[in-house]
Amino acid sequence: MITRYAINLKVAKEMFDAAQPKLKGDEGMKQAFEQFNLQPELVKVVGGAEAAAAGLLGLSLFSKRLSQAGSIITLGVMSVAIAKHLQAGHGKEGAQHAIDVAKLAGMSLADTFLSKK
Numbered sequence: 001m002i003t004r005y006a007i008n009l010k011v012a013k014e015m016f017d018a019a020q021p022k023l024k025g026d027e028g029m030k031q032a033f034e035q036f037n038l039q040p041e042l043v044k045v046v047g048g049a050e051a052a053a054a055g056l057l058g059l060s061l062f063s064k065r066l067s068q069a070g071s072i073i074t075l076g077v078m079s080v081a082i083a084k085h086l087q088a089g090h091g092k093e094g095a096q097h098a099i100d101v102a103k104l105a106g107m108s109l110a111d112t113f114l115s116k117k
Helices: 002-023 027-035 042-058 064-087 091-114
Strands: none
Touching: 002 027, 002 042, 002 064, 002 091, 027 042, 042 064, 064 091
16 A cells, blocks of 8 residues: 555656647657647646646545546556657667556556555
8 A cells, every 4th residue: 555655656746747848838848749640739738637647646645536537547648648759669678667657557556456455
């Protein structure tokens, strides 16, 4: 249980850091989305999803449901990121950060179902 909170805080920090340039509408992010064949208008939507996941994971100390919701949002965003990196030809190395964050979110989600409290 303590491990889940530590994992959630790590994932929350990663998601919050990733959301900042997207929420600010950074031109580099818009160009990156275009390179991945995504609409540039999605930059702020993805940034909002990342920020929401970070907030939920940050508050997960109070509720298992918050942890679950934050983990599910994180897994959704990271799954798309992994797929787009692989489609762009970046290989596993290019998608490694997203894979690592997704693994941590998956571990947290699994822990919520396996723990009794």
